[in-house]
Amino acid sequence: MADRTVAEIIERDQSELLKEWIRRQKEDLSSRQDVSDAELQTDSRNLLAALRETIKSDAQTDIHSSEWARVRDLLADLSRRRVLQGFAPSQTATFVLSLKQPLFDRLVATVGSNMKVLTEQIWFVTALLDKLALFTTEVFQKTREELISRQQQEMMELSTPVVELWHGILALPLIGTLDSNRTQVVMQNLLEAIVSKEADIAIIDITGVPTVDTLVAQHLLKTVAAARLMGAECIISGIRPQIAQTIIHLGVDLGNVITKATLADAFKIALRTRKLTVTSM
Amino acid sequence: MDKIPILRLGRFLLVTIQVDMHDRLALALQDDLTSQIVSTRAQGVLIDISALDIIDSFIGRMLANIANMARILDAETVVVGMQPSVAITLVELGLSLPGVRTALNVDRGMQLLRLSRASEDSDFDRRPIP
Amino acid sequence: MTVDQSREVAVSSQDDVVLVRQAVRTAALQIGLNLIDQTKIVTAASELARNTFVHGGGGFTRIEIVSEGVRRGIRLTFEDKGKGIADIDQAMKDGFTSGGGLGLGLGGAKRLSNDFQIESRPGEGTRITIARWK
Numbered sequence: 051m052a053d054r055t056v057a058e059i060i061e062r063d064q065s066e067l068l069k070e071w072i073r074r075q076k077e078d079l080s081s082r083q084d085v086s087d088a089e090l091q092t093d094s095r096n097l098l099a100a101l102r103e104t105i106k107s108d109a110q111t112d113i114h115s116s117e118w119a120r121v122r123d124l125l126a127d128l129s130r131r132r133v134l135q136g137f138a139p140s141q142t143a144t145f146v147l148s149l150k151q152p153l154f155d156r157l158v159a160t161v162g163s164n165m166k167v168l169t170e171q172i173w174f175v176t177a178l179l180d181k182l183a184l185f186t187t188e189v190f191q192k193t194r195e196e197l198i199s200r201q202q203q204e205m206m207e208l209s210t211p212v213v214e215l216w217h218g219i220l221a222l223p224l225i226g227t228l229d230s231n232r233t234q235v236v237m238q239n240l241l242e243a244i245v246s247k248e249a250d251i252a253i254i255d256i257t258g259v260p261t262v263d264t265l266v267a268q269h270l271l272k273t274v275a276a277a278r279l280m281g282a283e284c285i286i287s288g289i290r291p292q293i294a295q296t297i298i299h300l301g302v303d304l305g306n307v308i309t310k311a312t313l314a315d316a317f318k319i320a321l322r323t324r325k326l327t328v329t330s331m
Numbered sequence: 332m333d334k335i336p337i338l339r340l341g342r343f344l345l346v347t348i349q350v351d352m353h354d355r356l357a358l359a360l361q362d363d364l365t366s367q368i369v370s371t372r373a374q375g376v377l378i379d380i381s382a383l384d385i386i387d388s389f390i391g392r393m394l395a396n397i398a399n400m401a402r403i404l405d406a407e408t409v410v411v412g413m414q415p416s417v418a419i420t421l422v423e424l425g426l427s428l429p430g431v432r433t434a435l436n437v438d439r440g441m442q443l444l445r446l447s448r449a450s451e452d453s454d455f456d457r458r459p460i461p
Numbered sequence: 462m463t464v465d466q467s468r469e470v471a472v473s474s475q476d477d478v479v480l481v482r483q484a485v486r487t488a489a490l491q492i493g494l495n496l497i498d499q500t501k502i503v504t505a506a507s508e509l510a511r512n513t514f515v516h517g518g519g520g521f522t523r524i525e526i527v528s529e530g531v532r533r534g535i536r537l538t539f540e541d542k543g544k545g546i547a548d549i550d551q552a553m554k555d556g557f558t559s560g561g562g563l564g565l566g567l568g569g570a571k572r573l574s575n576d577f578q579i580e581s582r583p584g585e586g587t588r589i590t591i592a593r594w595k
Binding site (some may be wrong): 115238 | 463497528530531532
């Protein structure tokens with residue numbers, strides 16, 4: 051009824067709408083050369099078609115309902131591409147918002163004499179496009195976060211290699227600040243290395259870690275417990291005086307975890323446990 | 332109902348758990364193992380859980396029960412091959428599997444069993460004859 | 462929050478606990494949870510489904526794939542019409558004693574989940590809802 055006017059306009063005036071809309075998009079994208087004309091045309095045409103279909107079916111403006119799935123998918127896809135092309139979030143929102151003015155112009159031309167209907171229509175279009183623009187921005191943010199998180203993960207894995215000191219003896223020299231996320235990744239790596247290298251002793255050296263908070267201490271202890279369940283023992287080495295104090299103050303119970311001041315000491319213990327000694331030739 | 336096969340490896344028994352066990356199967360395994368420890372006079376039990384991707388409190392208790400019952404029957408138990416994600420989850424769950432010894436794989440588990448039997452035998456030898 | 466998919470598994474025997482585990486695993490794979498998160502939610506589901514059968518006299522588990530804005534997750538609801546829990550706080554503490562005890566595993570299931578909610582009254586059964594987000 052009220053909404054179908056918009057659908058009819060889109061159907062009837064599609065080519066003008068498209069032209070006007072794309073012109074506005076290009077204005078906003080001005081200096082960017084990396085989105086081809088063809089891409090703009092395809093994206094805009096697809097969205098317009100999807101909008102027409104959905105509005106025609108008398109859909110409400112709850113864009114998260116299943117009726118809007120096609121529109122959401124199109125916008126999500128576009129948004130993700132824009133992240134990878136290095137766009138700003140506002141530019142992705144503008145893709146949707148710049149459709150407002152062309153639609154308003156058409157509405158005025160079509161139902162301009164009827165104030166009531168005109169107002170209803172403009173409200174409908176505004177509410178809808180605002181929601182879609184927000185959705186696009188959310189997907190953009192999430193995609194960007196996932197990208198950054200993936201890159202961080204790769205950096206983390208590269209920066210904390212697990213070293214095999216001897217058959218069955220692993221060392222994990224941790225360097226830099228440990229946050230909750232990084233600690234979890236690092237600990238997973240250690241446990242997997244224990245399996246792949248068939249290690250029964252793992253030395254976790256925290257000489258290069260400036261501070262340890264309760265969460266990190268707990269993760270360390272959980273890793274030691276998990277390694278034990280898998281049949282490997284952990285030694286924590288490199289606990290500097292400040293960290294030792296922090297651990298006491300936080301009331302963290304190291305239980306029966308062996309701790310040594312230096313990695314060298316820890317290695318000595320590990321060798322002894324394996325009934326190995328170092329001799330000169 | 333299928334039963335979990337128990338293999339004999341010299342003086343030890345080897346159980347490989349490869350299915351998603353329902354409770355009845357787990358209880359049946361406990362019973363089977365107990366009677367086999369007695370009938371074969373086994374000195375150790377190896378439980379290979381490398382194929383288990385879930386250990387909940389029921390399975391955890393089963394493992395602890397097997398270890399306890401075996402000990403009463405003078406056999407040591409070693410659980411081998413726990414997957415990292417299972418180990419992490421168990422720690423989070425708060426299950427510590429008390430009384431259950433663990434090793435990385437069957438080889439290491441066997442070494443552990445032999446060592447523990449060897450030390451026991453030598454202790455026994457050193458006891459004075461009354 | 463929208464529900465993208467929903468299925469129910471009746472829990473009236475111990476075999477059903479295995480079915481619940483498999484169904485939850487499938488859902489977890491569907492939304493692409495990493496291995497550790499998969500393990501956590503399947504384990505929590507195993508504990509709670511078993512409770513439904515052992516302490517609740519039987520009931521059902523509802524497995525839902527949900528989305529909230531752009532994030533997706535799994536929501537599990539465990540319901541029974543058993544005798545209910547009189548002291549929920551105490552029940553949450555009934556964890557695993559060193560002897561393996563009769564812990565209800567509620568504390569553990571909570572630690573393994575992102576969201577945890579429990580409703581229970583003596584004589585009126587129990588409903589526990591947990592969720593893990595990707």
